[in-house]
Amino acid sequence: MVMDSGREPMLEMFIFETLQLSDQLEQLVLNSEKSNSFGAAEINEIFRIMHTIKGSAAMMFFDSIAGVAHAMEDMFDFLRESKAVAVDYSKVCDLILKGIDFIKGEVAKIESEQDADGNPAALMQDIRSYLIYLKENINTSSPSEYKPEAAATIDLDWDMDVPARPDLFVKFGEKCYKAVIVFEEDCEMENIRAFNVIHKLSEMAEVIEHHPGNIDDEECITVIRENGFEVVFAAESSQEEMESLFCTLAFVDSFQLMEFDLAAENLTNQSAALPMESDPDSIVAVKSEREADNGAATAVKQSLISVQLSKLDKLLDLVGELVISETMVTSNPDLLMIHDRENFKKAARQHRKVINELQDIVMSIRMVPLAGTFQKMNRIVRDMSKKLGKPVDLMIHGEETEVDKNIIEHLSDPLMHLIRNAIDHGIEEAPDRIAKEKPVSGSIKLEAKSEGGDVWITIRDDGRGLDKEKILNRALENGLINKPENELSDQEIYAFILLPGFSTNTEVTEFSGRGVGMDVVAQNIEDIGGSVYIDSKLNIGTTVSLKIPLTLAIIDGMGIRVGGSIYTVPITSIRESFKAREEEAFTDPDGQEMIMVRGECLPILRLHEMYKIKNSVNEIHNGIIMIAETDNRSVCLFADELIGEQQVVVKALPKYLKRIKGIGGCTLLGDGRSSLILDIAGLVSY
Amino acid sequence: MSEVMEQILELTEDTQKGKFLTFIIGQEEYAIEIKYVTEIIGGIQAITEVPEVPDYIRGIINLRGKIIPVMDVNIRFKKEPKPYDDRTCITVIDIDDLSVGLIVDNVAEVLSISDENIVPPPDARSGFSNHYIKGIGKVGNTVKLILNCKILLGDEDLALYTEAS
Numbered sequence: 001m002v003m004d005s006g007r008e009p010m011l012e013m014f015i016f017e018t019l020q021l022s023d024q025l026e027q028l029v030l031n032s033e034k035s036n037s038f039g040a041a042e043i044n045e046i047f048r049i050m051h052t053i054k055g056s057a058a059m060m061f062f063d064s065i066a067g068v069a070h071a072m073e074d075m076f077d078f079l080r081e082s083k084a085v086a087v088d089y090s091k092v093c094d095l096i097l098k099g100i101d102f103i104k105g106e107v108a109k110i111e112s113e114q115d116a117d118g119n120p121a122a123l124m125q126d127i128r129s130y131l132i133y134l135k136e137n138i139n140t141s142s143p144s145e146y147k148p149e150a151a152a153t154i155d156l157d158w159d160m161d162v163p164a165r166p167d168l169f170v171k172f173g174e175k176c177y178k179a180v181i182v183f184e185e186d187c188e189m190e191n192i193r194a195f196n197v198i199h200k201l202s203e204m205a206e207v208i209e210h211h212p213g214n215i216d217d218e219e220c221i222t223v224i225r226e227n228g229f230e231v232v233f234a235a236e237s238s239q240e241e242m243e244s245l246f247c248t249l250a251f252v253d254s255f256q257l258m259e260f261d262l263a264a265e266n267l268t269n270q271s272a273a274l275p276m277e278s279d280p281d282s283i284v285a286v287k288s289e290r291e292a293d294n295g296a297a298t299a300v301k302q303s304l305i306s307v308q309l310s311k312l313d314k315l316l317d318l319v320g321e322l323v324i325s326e327t328m329v330t331s332n333p334d335l336l337m338i339h340d341r342e343n344f345k346k347a348a349r350q351h352r353k354v355i356n357e358l359q360d361i362v363m364s365i366r367m368v369p370l371a372g373t374f375q376k377m378n379r380i381v382r383d384m385s386k387k388l389g390k391p392v393d394l395m396i397h398g399e400e401t402e403v404d405k406n407i408i409e410h411l412s413d414p415l416m417h418l419i420r421n422a423i424d425h426g427i428e429e430a431p432d433r434i435a436k437e438k439p440v441s442g443s444i445k446l447e448a449k450s451e452g453g454d455v456w457i458t459i460r461d462d463g464r465g466l467d468k469e470k471i472l473n474r475a476l477e478n479g480l481i482n483k484p485e486n487e488l489s490d491q492e493i494y495a496f497i498l499l500p501g502f503s504t505n506t507e508v509t510e511f512s513g514r515g516v517g518m519d520v521v522a523q524n525i526e527d528i529g530g531s532v533y534i535d536s537k538l539n540i541g542t543t544v545s546l547k548i549p550l551t552l553a554i555i556d557g558m559g560i561r562v563g564g565s566i567y568t569v570p571i572t573s574i575r576e577s578f579k580a581r582e583e584e585a586f587t588d589p590d591g592q593e594m595i596m597v598r599g600e601c602l603p604i605l606r607l608h609e610m611y612k613i614k615n616s617v618n619e620i621h622n623g624i625i626m627i628a629e630t631d632n633r634s635v636c637l638f639a640d641e642l643i644g645e646q647q648v649v650v651k652a653l654p655k656y657l658k659r660i661k662g663i664g665g666c667t668l669l670g671d672g673r674s675s676l677i678l679d680i681a682g683l684v685s686y
Numbered sequence: 687m688s689e690v691m692e693q694i695l696e697l698t699e700d701t702q703k704g705k706f707l708t709f710i711i712g713q714e715e716y717a718i719e720i721k722y723v724t725e726i727i728g729g730i731q732a733i734t735e736v737p738e739v740p741d742y743i744r745g746i747i748n749l750r751g752k753i754i755p756v757m758d759v760n761i762r763f764k765k766e767p768k769p770y771d772d773r774t775c776i777t778v779i780d781i782d783d784l785s786v787g788l789i790v791d792n793v794a795e796v797l798s799i800s801d802e803n804i805v806p807p808p809d810a811r812s813g814f815s816n817h818y819i820k821g822i823g824k825v826g827n828t829v830k831l832i833l834n835c836k837i838l839l840g841d842e843d844l845a846l847y848t849e850a851s
């Protein structure tokens with residue numbers, strides 16, 4: 001598929017994202033125009049969108065888009081700062097919508113594999129001059145901020161800080177040229193033009209050096225205006241060819257091109273020790289990669305679509321049905337009448353393979369990595385730590401853990417609450433932290449892992465921890481405790497904070513303290529069948545663990561047979577399985593059967609007794625012992641035999657059956673039968 | 687447009703109204719409103735036993751990827767369980783988004799019983815207690831016992847069952 005190159009998915013993502021963002025922006029602008037005002041929230045949102053577009057366009061070298069986005073961003077920066085009252089909104093909207101149209105047009109070109117060659121200069125000029133007009137005509141609260149230069153300059157996100165290097169490289173057969181370019185007098189943004197030149201050049205030549213060196217800096221504009229832009233490059237092409245290239249460059253007024261003697265330093269040392277982002281080499285590489293992509297038959301187009309989840313569910317069900325009907329065909333009794341079935345078997349095998357593949361893909365469609373949700377937290381941490389003046393580091397681990405789409409949607413809110421709580425209540429003010437000999441900067445660890453078919457998400461902060469006494473007192477006040485205090489475990493005490501309206505914080509802050517939040521977390525997690533565990537140590541920190549259930553997660557399961565039934569045990573819970581000799585098992589006076597495994601005494605749980613299954617193996621030595629473990633507690637399951645390993649989709653038991661102890665769900669076996677999935681945690685505490 | 691749609695919907699509703707699916711359990715003919723019935727599976731497919739459920743829940747089956755519980759109506763009515771044969775059917779009914787398969791001896795037919803031919807069951811207070819039946823339909827000179835599906839699936843049993851677990 002299109003996954004072969006590293007570039008193409010990025011380009012696709014860019015197209016998808018930019019189009020989506022421009023649509024969003026359009027809506028926002030239109031709504032604002034209707035109400036004839038830009039609310040602070042809208043401006044922020046527009047700003048965010050513009051920034052994203054600018055950033056990704058610059059990254060993808062679509063500088064026309066980046067330029068327009070930047071100009072629009074400047075406009076909204078002004079609006080936001082000045083909280084302008086008497087702005088002609090329709091004019092602003094006109095300009096912005098024009099900008100959106102331009103961006104959309106460019107993206108459409110990119111999508112149809114053309115160069116994004118639209119000229120944004122006129123549009124940018126419009127926006128810029130209107131901005132200047134605004135600044136001059138409206139006496140804003142911050143007139144000192146008026147900087148026409150800044151409005152006109154594009155602060156692009158790349159860094160062309162190329163140092164003058166002695167280790168120049170001119171390959172054999174290449175000639176070295178020096179060009180001095182003078183741009184058109186009123187073209188503005190000379191540094192961007194200069195970058196354009198370098199960029200264009202890098203398509204057919206290797207840029208070695210240019211002057212001024214740092215074209216990222218706005219100050220270089222004056223230098224370029226006065227002295228022209230000097231660039232030294234090496235190319236195979238002849239001088240004429242290079243000249244014709246320069247003629248095609250936009251905004252170039254005149255240029256001088258001469259062959260340049262580099263013999264003295266003509267080394268072949270192609271040093272790679274240059275900073276990546278400033279290395280023209282990497283630009284060349286990226287560019288040629290893109291060209292290769294364009295050359296390939298795969299068309300650059302949007303290959304992401306949104307699909308209704310219900311359709312996916314149906315698809316999954318249908319594939320399940322396909323598997324059954326396949327078994328029905330291949331093991332059809334009528335086939336027994338045919339003696340020579342070689343060809344049939346061959347075809348059936350192929351059929352089976354395709355179906356398996358189909359099943360895998362359908363299963364994987366619904367799974368989404370947690371990365372997106374986790375990344376959102378970065379923003380929250382940043383904003384809050386700035387606002388509260390508490391430096392906080394967020395560490396993210398295991399964001400590649402995949403979770404069902406439905407579950408992801410329920411995770412975002414609880415995580416946000418937990419992170420906010422951690423920063424607001426958990427992490428202390430900097431002086432406190434210093435007094436406690438902790439690093440000034442607080443740390444929050446956000447971690448996901450799958451274990452035993454469950455996904456665990458933990459949020460760990462190194463803050464002040466929960467005050468057990470305070471929680472206890474508060475719980476007593478509210479009459480929540482109905483058993484002797486000394487019988488409450490720490491965990492039980494901490495769990496009080498999950499109750500609605502329970503807050504030990506007397507002050508309500510902007511972010512938390514109203515006593516809603518933790519109960520929302522608990523509610524949200526319970527809704528998806530998970531649970532919340534809190535652990536805390538005073539002055540060391542608090543850990544909140546969310547256990548997200550199996551529901552519709554794909555797990556590796558081991559099938560075990562007990563009588564006529566097949567049960568599935570999550571592979572991650574299995575420690576080992578073995579055949580035991582009869583004399584290894586013993587019974588304690590309570591009738592609890594046990595077995596000694598390498599010095600460890602483990603209880604035996606006979607599944608056939610527990611679930612009253614008939615026709616199963618009764619003698620220990622005829623069946624199989626499987627040690628299953630969870631949370632450091634183990635149990636030996638006694639079953640008839642192992643069936644084999646299989647990836648299974650976990651389905652919830654029908655609502656009608658409610659919960660059954662020790663059963664975590666059910667799944668469909670390859671042959672269409674269903675199998676119950678054992679919930680080891682439930683069995684251990686059985 | 688929407689009016690037309692409504693009319694069509696009404697019509698569909700109408701065609702289902704007064705129609706019943708009848709099946710045989712033991713000696714009796716029972717009927718359920720056709721609107722509850724989603725499908726009939728001929729023959730018994732592999733049923734996965736589920737532990738810790740009332741005995742009339744025979745287990746779960748896989749219906750095109752959907753897992754549904756199946757109930758043996760014979761056992762539900764406290765009758766002698768009959769061995770399954772090729773006439774045994776699973777009738778899948780759907781009530782309030784709850785799909786349950788009913789194992790019945792034999793599906794008979796779909797017929798219409800008009801409202802005036804349905805009489806309420808004898809009053810429970812008269813000592814004859816049969817809450818599964820919500821009416822008795824007269825068809826020719828036979829009677830069909832019209833089942834109350836909601837009670838058949840049994841909220842009270844469900845509650846009872848929740849306690850047991």
